[in-house]
Amino acid sequence: xxxxxxxxxxxxxxxxxxxxxxxxxxxxxxxxxxxxxxxxxxxxxxxxxxxxxxxxxxxxxxxxxxxxxxxxxxxxxxxxxxxxxxxxxxxxxxxxxxxxxxxxxxxxxxxxxxxxxxxxxxxxxxxxxxxxxxxxxxxxxxxxxxxxxxxxxxxxxxxxxxxxxxxxxxxxxxxxxxxxxxxxxxxxxxxxxxxxxxxx
Numbered sequence: 001x002x003x004x005x006x007x008x009x010x011x012x013x014x015x016x017x018x019x020x021x022x023x024x025x026x027x028x029x030x031x032x033x034x035x036x037x038x039x040x041x042x043x044x045x046x047x048x049x050x051x052x053x054x055x056x057x058x059x060x061x062x063x064x065x066x067x068x069x070x071x072x073x074x075x076x077x078x079x080x081x082x083x084x085x086x087x088x089x090x091x092x093x094x095x096x097x098x099x100x101x102x103x104x105x106x107x108x109x110x111x112x113x114x115x116x117x118x119x120x121x122x123x124x125x126x127x128x129x130x131x132x133x134x135x136x137x138x139x140x141x142x143x144x145x146x147x148x149x150x151x152x153x154x155x156x157x158x159x160x161x162x163x164x165x166x167x168x169x170x171x172x173x174x175x176x177x178x179x180x181x182x183x184x185x186x187x188x189x190x191x192x193x194x195x196x197x198x199x200x
Contacts, residue, residue, distance in 0.1 A: 006068075006071050006072055008026065008029070008071070008072035008073065009068045009071070009072045011023075011025055011026050011072070012026065012059075012063070012066055012068070012072050013066070013068065015059075015060070015063045015066075016063045016064065016066050023059075023060060023063075026056075026059070026072075027056055030073070030076060031052055031056075033158070034052040034055055034076070034080055035048045035049055035052045036048075036157065037077065037080060037153065037154075037157065037158060038051045038052055038055075038080060038084055040138065040141060040153050040157060041081070041084045041149060041150065041153055042084060042087065042142070043138055043139065043141065043142025044142075047087065051080075051083055051084065051087060052080075054083060055076065055079055055080045055083055058079050058083070059076065059079065062079075070164075070167055071164065073160075073164070074160075074164045074167050074168055077154065077158070077160075077164075077168050078167065078168045081150055081168055081169065085146060133194060136191065136194055137187075137191065140186075140187050140190045140191055141153065141187070143190075144183055144186060144187070147169065147171075147179055148179050148182055148183035148186070149183065150168070150169050150179075151165055151169055151176055151179035151180045151183060152179070152180050152183035152184060152187070154168060154169075155180045162176045162177050162180070163176075165180070
């Protein structure tokens with residue numbers, strides 16, 4: 001089984017045995033990827049740090065029951081996806097019931113994708129264009145249905161295999177491929193005007 005050869009599985013088994021440094025090693029390795037994954041999924045980075053911490057809390061709580069049936073990252077991203085889906089549903093309800101437009105606007109802020117620091121050597125107009133493109137891509141991603149958004153983020157940004165994606169989102173490998181293909185087609189259409197602008 002591939003999971004037996006996964007060094008992160010070995011770390012998690014050490015966590016299960018009460019090894020605190022092993023848990024800290026997993027947090028150190030996956031914290032930034034998790035924050036980026038959650039930020040892209042939600043279309044905003046304001047809650048991403050807190051949710052990433054919540055994922056690790058759940059990992060620690062689940063340690064006594066942990067069974068290495070898949071790669072550790074597959075298990076971790078499954079927890080993260082469920083947490084994101086629950087958070088997104090709760091946020092949608094809060095928006096629905098809020099009476100304050102300002103509050104809704106505050107939750108709808110576009111993410112600063114990856115929070116890149118501008119290179120001082122970059123021309124200001126080029127930096128602004130890059131930032132705008134990141135916003136457009138983030139908005140296009142957040143407009144996708146949950147099933148498509150999850151699949152394409154895991155494939156495009158996390159570079160997971162279709163087998164891993166299928167496990168995380170709970171579908172067949174064929175369905176995972178179809179979801180990624182469908183998401184890419186929708187994104188390509190929505191981003192086509194920006195691609196033409198870049199070429200001109």
